[in-house]
Amino acid sequence: MPPTKITLDREHRRVVLAAMVGTTIEWYDFFIYAISTGLVFATQFFGGAGKNALLVSFATIGISFFFRPLGAIVAGHLGDRVGRRAMLIFTLLLMGVSTALMGLVPSSDAIGAAAPILLVLLRIMQGLSAGGEWGGAALLAVEHAPADRRGLYGAFPQIGVPIGLLLANGVLAATAAITGPDRFLDWGWRIPFLLSVVLIVFGMYIRTRVTESPVFEEVKKTRTQSSVPLVPLFKHHWTLVIVGALLFAANNAVGYMATGGYIQSYAVKTLHLDRTTVLAAVMISAVGWLVSTMLGGWLADRHGRLPIYRIGFVVQLAWMFPFFALVNTANLALIILALVLFTIGLGFTYGPQPALYAEMYPTRVRYSGAAISYAIGAILGGAFAPTIAEALQTRTGTVYAVGVYLAIVTLIGLIATFLVKDRPGTPFTEAPTPKPLAEDRP
Template sequence: MDIPRSASSARLVTRHELTLIVASSFGALLEWYDFYIYAALAGTFSTLFFPSGNETTAFLTSLATFGAGFLVRPLGALFFGRLGDRIGRKYTFMATIVLMGMATVGVGLLPPFTKIGMLAPLLLVVLRLLQGFALGGETGGAATYLAEHSPAHRRGFYTSSLQTTATLGLLTSIAVVSASRALMDSAAFQEWGWRVPFLVSLILLLISVYLRTRLAESPTFQAMKHAGTLSKSQISESFGKWENLKYVLIMLFSTASGVGVVFGTGHFYTMYFLQNTLKVAPNTVNLYLSMALIGVFPFYLFFGWLSDRIGRKWIMMSACLLLMLTTQPIFHALTHYANPELEAFQQSSPVVVHADDCRFSLFGAPKSECDRIRALLTASGVSYQQVPLQAGQTTATTIGGLTVHGADQQALEHALLAAGWVQHADPERINAPMVVFLMWLLIMYLAMIYGPMAAFMVELFPARIRYTSLSLPFHVGSGWFGGMLPFVVSAMAVAKGNVYFGLWYPVVVAGISLIVGVAFVPETCHRDISK
């Protein structure tokens, strides 16, 4: 049933509503901050918690550990979703924030690999899994709670405040990490300063718990509890009945997977691409990303507001279409504006690896000459072609007009430098406004799909199983498709020898999301969510 808009739609947010928004959003901000500190420190963690010897392998392993937290989110969604539909929204997402905070502080107390060996990465993975498990219950709980307190004609606008918290969490994590780096030298940061952002989380946790203790239970849940209409089997009712399961599947393969790849591309992969492929200084990348995040911030609220007026579906589908069409051009343009010397090198000096002993392995040190050559080229941000040896040839690398036999690292680096390759992007030649604009554009796509999405998810499912039903597809789609995106894209680039090849992953997923969304996603704007 659609609820018509009233003349009161233009009224200001009341103090009570503002308290609900702030308390719900601050807790969500903390959880995203906790989850994203790792993203800002992935490069540092690759040297602290994993064996040395192969820079590319250590970095990919670090990204896989980052992605592990996303993989477990659906389990948290099932566990906490069931609790939320059974004992209430408020108490459930109070539990998620405490678990997240404890796991985050635990990461800040971990000894490095040099002290406890393989136990270090093992404990890191366990704590990342706990973080992901907690986050699996947060998004659905906060979205359900706030939407059930919101006026129908302003539901998109109110819940879009929650969607800003992912951006604010990432922005806060970048700010705290950057401030920690700035206040000490690199040796001190590497030794102990990296712990500071994790330990700061304890202060934010105490504030969040205090704010959430002041919240009342959702009126929709209270009404169901008093009427005795709570579901007795949330999981089977959510996923065992086709009338609900079909919407779970539609959401999973449209908006959830779409938001996942938009999120992973704009928030994370641009950062890794600029740092590790284009060799832009980490602090510079953090500055650019922060500027883009700040520039996009009001648009989450704008698209949430707009979805209350023109509907949610086509705004979200437009984001998938834009990502599908522009991802490859945007990343090629990032190379042009961030490291034009690298672009010129790749155009004038094609790199060809002549070898037969190439074995693509994500984990473990490179063993063959080909493996060592490809690891060095990948770490250098260089695309290459690998061809089989001809009769009588030995393993060699052709760089422009130069040929290097064998896998001597120093000889390869000299040949790269002689052909015009640069070890670091020249700050004087970076077109900062264009780099920031391109990053802003990718994050703008996220605002388009993410701003209206909380309201859309809540409106899609019945109240008695809402927390469970929306949490699982959201975290499978955004967590698995998006959380593993930096790892998958990086691994595809390494396997192919082309720094842009992995970007076909978000393009294809966004295309599938668009097709499914256009064909099957219903318009949910202003639905009655009390039943």
């Protein structure tokens, strides 16, 4: 019987709150950097306001993505060995410390080349944290869920991303409005980074109160954990890792147009719109992304994970070029409309993700499999999406070249949905077959 309403008991509320709050704080920290690359760092750390400085600044977003697999491997190994909860506490702390320290790094005018080097090193620490965070948060929520509510429960840590985006843009917009353009570029941008300390204390309090995943506890009790989860993962499930990475890459590349700072930078520096106004527009779109993500997770419990994915990718394809046409009008209302409608496809390809990934892998390698698929997909999709977009726009002179690039990536994701089985409600005590091909029926 498909679920008809959202009801959570006390323990489940605590679990989804811990997953959502922690993910929100993690991605607030991550987005603060991503948004600041186009608005601040090119000037303060990478040599000026020219195109080359902007490209280098955007490239630092991508560098951290190459360290996500390492974070996923370490957190996945320990998460499959010692538990999901401990890893969530560690990754949250690592992200918070990295972000707060960024707010203390002097500009290149003060300490020269050491400034961008320190900034990039801290960004790498963020990448390590992000690589391990998602898998633990998603699995904690899904493994606590009733079998017919995994899509819904899994959507809660997912909405931490648009909430983090909303929070990051909101704090930056408020800081920019209060300090003014000159003081914002001089020192005001540091305030959102330093505020991470307060958020981390709150997040740690929430996460230390949650119980371990019951599915993992059962595996631990029967002593069926894998001593080295990566070995059986890549020996028996490597095709799932690849397909999972392609699915996320298509969502991530498109999502990073808004979250990675490209649209903000394009609107401010090419269309000459007010910085605070643009950040407010992205905040509104983040609300749309939140709603569509929850709706995507809920619908995935009623109709399956993959049908909702396919609808999302088709919407992304259909809206790709109208999106850029509306952004090019430089009309704020139309830009908001473009961004909000853009988030429908994003939500439908993001909300069902935790449930789909969790049901793809057996428990003893689930954290490793989900985290590594996610991390590789982030490299293929979001790592250099803003940099590629900036380079394409500069080389061709038109933002529609970016639309072509994103349409190709989305099409690859759509094809990938036909290479994996939908297993809604599959028992977590049973290991699904490692072969992902849709025609490989049990």
